[in-house]
Amino acid sequence: MKLLVLLLVLLFGVWLWRRGRRQADAQTDQAQRRALPMVRCAHCQLHLPGQDAVVGRQGQYCSAAHRREAEGT
């Protein structure tokens, strides 16, 4: 009887451990989905998050000044 209880506790522990791992994996996936792709400024080659980039006709830039310098507009 003691052995059965021990086995149940062990199984419960493994179940908890696996459940925790699945949640950790799900959180990692969400974090990776949230992470924005990095883009490169077509003028100075600086890498920056896509949401901060200034989009021009010839590519993406780190700032409006670089877009002006590269495209002359």
Ligand SMILES: [Zn+2]
């Ligand atoms: Zn730039």
